[in-house]
Amino acid sequence: MAANMSLKKNPMPSQEPQVRAHNFGEVALGYSEAAALDEAARCLNCKHMPCVSGCPVNIHIPEFIAKVREGDFEGAYQVINQTSSLPAVCGRVCPQETQCESKCVRGVKGEPVGIGRLERFVADWHNAHATEAPVPAPSNGHKVAVIGSGPSGLTCAGDLAKKGYKVTVFEALHTAGGVLVYGIPEFRLPKAIVQKEVDNLKAMGVDVKTNMVIGKTLTIDELFGMGYEAVFVGSGAGLPSFMNIPGESLKGVYSANEFLTRSNLMKAYLDDPVTPISKGGKVAVVGGGNVAMDAARTALRLGAEKVYIIYRRSMDELPARHEEVEHAMEEGIEFKLLNNPVEILGYHNPDDKRDPKNGCVTGIKCIRMELGEPDERGRRRPVPVEGSEFTLDVDTVVISIGTSPNPLIKSTTVGLEVNKHGGIIVEETTGATTKKGVYAGGDAVTGAATVISAMGAGKVAAKAIDEYLSK
Numbered sequence: 001m002a003a004n005m006s007l008k009k010n011p012m013p014s015q016e017p018q019v020r021a022h023n024f025g026e027v028a029l030g031y032s033e034a035a036a037l038d039e040a041a042r043c044l045n046c047k048h049m050p051c052v053s054g055c056p057v058n059i060h061i062p063e064f065i066a067k068v069r070e071g072d073f074e075g076a077y078q079v080i081n082q083t084s085s086l087p088a089v090c091g092r093v094c095p096q097e098t099q100c101e102s103k104c105v106r107g108v109k110g111e112p113v114g115i116g117r118l119e120r121f122v123a124d125w126h127n128a129h130a131t132e133a134p135v136p137a138p139s140n141g142h143k144v145a146v147i148g149s150g151p152s153g154l155t156c157a158g159d160l161a162k163k164g165y166k167v168t169v170f171e172a173l174h175t176a177g178g179v180l181v182y183g184i185p186e187f188r189l190p191k192a193i194v195q196k197e198v199d200n201l202k203a204m205g206v207d208v209k210t211n212m213v214i215g216k217t218l219t220i221d222e223l224f225g226m227g228y229e230a231v232f233v234g235s236g237a238g239l240p241s242f243m244n245i246p247g248e249s250l251k252g253v254y255s256a257n258e259f260l261t262r263s264n265l266m267k268a269y270l271d272d273p274v275t276p277i278s279k280g281g282k283v284a285v286v287g288g289g290n291v292a293m294d295a296a297r298t299a300l301r302l303g304a305e306k307v308y309i310i311y312r313r314s315m316d317e318l319p320a321r322h323e324e325v326e327h328a329m330e331e332g333i334e335f336k337l338l339n340n341p342v343e344i345l346g347y348h349n350p351d352d353k354r355d356p357k358n359g360c361v362t363g364i365k366c367i368r369m370e371l372g373e374p375d376e377r378g379r380r381r382p383v384p385v386e387g388s389e390f391t392l393d394v395d396t397v398v399i400s401i402g403t404s405p406n407p408l409i410k411s412t413t414v415g416l417e418v419n420k421h422g423g424i425i426v427e428e429t430t431g432a433t434t435k436k437g438v439y440a441g442g443d444a445v446t447g448a449a450t451v452i453s454a455m456g457a458g459k460v461a462a463k464a465i466d467e468y469l470s471k
Helices: 033-040 061-069 073-081 087-093 115-129 151-162 191-203 220-225 256-264 290-301 322-330 451-469
Strands: 143-147 166-170 207-209 230-233 253-255 282-286 306-311 334-337 339-346 361-374 380-384 390-392 396-399 438-440
Touching: 033 061, 033 115, 061 073, 061 115, 073 087, 073 115, 087 115, 087 191, 087 451, 143 151, 151 166, 151 191, 151 230, 151 451, 191 207, 220 230, 230 451, 253 256, 256 290, 256 396, 282 290, 290 306, 290 322, 290 396, 306 339, 361 396, 438 451
Parallel strands: 143 166, 143 230, 166 207, 230 438, 253 396, 282 306, 282 396, 306 334
Antiparallel strands: 339 361, 361 380, 361 390
């Protein structure tokens, strides 16, 4: 196939904004075979492969794209599968624009090759056409426990299973997948895709035990007593942060974690949900990351008549992926930039039992901000503008300003040290913790980060566990 020297990527087909804003179907529809072939022809197959250096799991990118260019889609999948356990997931939610694609030579004078879009195409093609389930590797006689079934845990489990380890994954919730099922909405990552990846791990011999809260149901020391020779902690960062402003205890105020979990995992969008959530009305989402975009776009799909994003810095500092911001704007979400909440307003009459709105949100008071001098990370620090307060009439407020690791495992495990933010302290090149035989990675170590970085940490730990138990 002739080289394609177009300066632009093949566009990603997607639902129209006015249609998708009212359904939970996937927004991006994926490349056709023709588009995938044409996009693959843009790759120069660089000798030094700079794109690979931008991938936390070191996918052999030019090699898999070369297979796509040849029309060997299954061969392309097998190349990706050598280093990545979750290609259909990564192709959808990884920030390729700041990782592999940021290193692409084609991006110097135009747009980089659509590496993420091609990865998604290849994974979806494989899932649609594969007829044989993965086969368990011969047992090596060793047992490993993995705590958490998010991206780091699934990756660690998959890599160890390929080497013959008997792996058991312990998940606190009733469904495996971690943040992939409770945090990321259906319109960005269909849950059937996550389930397919979990089923593949089970076919490889991995046991998955749900409703197992390590630190309560079992402790790490008890796992060792059950014959597990090493433990990987990939329990994520599920403890939400709040602003500590007046009114945060009112009904109608949610953390983004709770809001998204109720919608994604507990199916609060149903007409008669077991776990309800505020629907309709006006919604304010505080924060500017990908989770804030997910919460705002979910609120819209749940029937909100108006959704605001309130963020204390400008568009240039907004941390969410450009694609997610663009989609949110297309769907009609209003961005209140350079603004910061100072109080959540509501009814405050606990004695009036007859008032159905007692204790409910009625608005959010904000103050306008301006950017001052850079902080320690180089971002200009937002400074309040005196006398600029204003109020937005809203019925629901979602706080999305970050999360930290849950302290349960640390508080029940002697010898496991954490930093001042609650992240488990590990040796960077191995993921080894301060407790012998215990490894950790992903958000439990770093705090909230990307799916692909968590996967990278799971791979590092799996390699180190293999070396530890092979001595």
